[in-house]
Amino acid sequence: MATFTWQLQGDSGTTLEDTDKLQFAGATFDSAITVSEYNDTTHVEAAGGADDSTGDNPKNVKFISQTGGGDSDSQADWGDGTEDIDAITNAECTLKITFAHGSSVITSGAIFYAYDGTTTTAVPTGVTFQCFESTDIVFTNAEGSAAALALDDNTTATSHDFYIAVSASPESVGLKEAFKLRVELTYS
Amino acid sequence: MENTFKNSARWFASLSNGENAVEGVGKFEEIANELSPWQKLLSYVKENNLTITGMQIRIDGRTYTLPSINPKFGGNAPLSYKFGRKVAADMMSDNMSDIKLSEMHIFITAVYEEFECTVWVDEMGRRNSWVSIRKVV
Numbered sequence: 429m430a431t432f433t434w435q436l437q438g439d440s441g442t443t444l445e446d447t448d449k450l451q452f453a454g455a456t457f458d459s460a461i462t463v464s465e466y467n468d469t470t471h472v473e474a475a476g477g478a479d480d481s482t483g484d485n486p487k488n489v490k491f492i493s494q495t496g497g498g499d500s501d502s503q504a505d506w507g508d509g510t511e512d513i514d515a516i517t518n519a520e521c522t523l524k525i526t527f528a529h530g531s532s533v534i535t536s537g538a539i540f541y542a543y544d545g546t547t548t549t550a551v552p553t554g555v556t557f558q559c560f561e562s563t564d565i566v567f568t569n570a571e572g573s574a575a576a577l578a579l580d581d582n583t584t585a586t587s588h589d590f591y592i593a594v595s596a597s598p599e600s601v602g603l604k605e606a607f608k609l610r611v612e613l614t615y616s
Numbered sequence: 617m618e619n620t621f622k623n624s625a626r627w628f629a630s631l632s633n634g635e636n637a638v639e640g641v642g643k644f645e646e647i648a649n650e651l652s653p654w655q656k657l658l659s660y661v662k663e664n665n666l667t668i669t670g671m672q673i674r675i676d677g678r679t680y681t682l683p684s685i686n687p688k689f690g691g692n693a694p695l696s697y698k699f700g701r702k703v704a705a706d707m708m709s710d711n712m713s714d715i716k717l718s719e720m721h722i723f724i725t726a727v728y729e730e731f732e733c734t735v736w737v738d739e740m741g742r743r744n745s746w747v748s749i750r751k752v753v
Contacts, residue, residue: 429623432705432717444707527703531652536700545706586649609707612719616654616700 431528432611436472437521438484447475450523450609452596457482466491466558466597470522487522489593491558494567502560502567504593513593514565521562521591525611528587535588538579538613541570542596545608548573553606554599562591579613588613625675625722625739627699629657630684632667654699668697671724673737680735680745682726694726694733701739727752 434444444450452467453459457479461467470488472480492503497512504513506520518524527535542557544550551571558567559577568577582588590611598604626639637657640646644653644660651659661668670684685693704719717740725734729752736746 430701430703430717430720432703434705434707448707450707529652530648531646531650532655533652534655537702584651584655610704610718612702612704614700614702616652616698 429530430615431526433526433528435524435526436470436481436486437519437524438481438486440484441524442472442481442484442486444472445474445480448480449473450594452594460601461596461598463598463601466595470594487520489516489520489522489595491567491595491597499565501565504567504595506593512565513560513567514563516562516593518562518589518591521593523590523592523594525590525592526587527590527611527613527615529615530586532584532586533615534584535582535613535615538581538590538611539573539576540579540590540592540609540611541573541576542607542609543572544606546606548610551575552608553604554602555604555607556597556599557594557607558596559592559594562593567595573610573612576612579611623701623720623722623739625673625737627654627722627724628672628674629668629697629699630670631661632669633664635666671697671699671726673722673724673735675722675737675739676743678743680724680737682724682733682735692728694728696727698725698727698732699723702736 435441451471451473453469454461455468457471474480490505492510497503501512503510542552549572559570560567570577579590629637639653644656671682673680702721706718720739721736722739723734723736725732732750734748738744
């Protein structure tokens, strides 16, 4: 019995339900991000448009640079100013994706990426998407399955957690909906 | 959102001592918090100095068979076998029902010296199947 759970981390975390969206926003919920800038906040938006993560201080990771940090590490801001991304903790990452199984399985070949919502090899439309897994030293421009972020393999367990920081930037004005996130893995 | 999927296909493995191992049956029963049936098989094979001599996937009365170490129609004998399930889940679209598992494929692989032959079967949809050949690097 396989189970995926997606959570926007925060004080206690907000689990994404079937009809929810992960919203990248400007300074506040529903505010726009300036073209070519990255998200200042991240939220869970319910089907009716409500902010499901309000009051939980949802985590936000903002892309700052690809190689500007020490030892050419990538840099991001997750609330304490600009830092090298290898300084982030699991709890500070935007997403916690849990793959659970009733019996103990190993996972391998896990990948995470954004695509246009229709074809997994296609890049999202009008969005630049960056992400990294906790302990990575550089962002991955994970657009389309061929450019996916490779996630660490996991040894035998009934629950496998993946901590992923995500950041997005609009390439033009307007709501971006041809933009979906996807996780894939193999287990046995 | 927790999205749960119960598997409908099973792997079958023939062993070098003449036993047949079946996912979810007998020694290889799936029990919560214990090793998965496949991990139990790997442990059993190792502890008893056995080898897997053939593998199948069975689903809805259909059987998908890899070449055994004595291939029925001739050809090369695999060196070993692998098994797994590949799953995927999506989120953040107009139709958000797809945060659930959107794909589930069961596969078995015959490993040769220079390549691997894998049979894939769709466990969630139309039971389509595929064969892939991959060079071992």
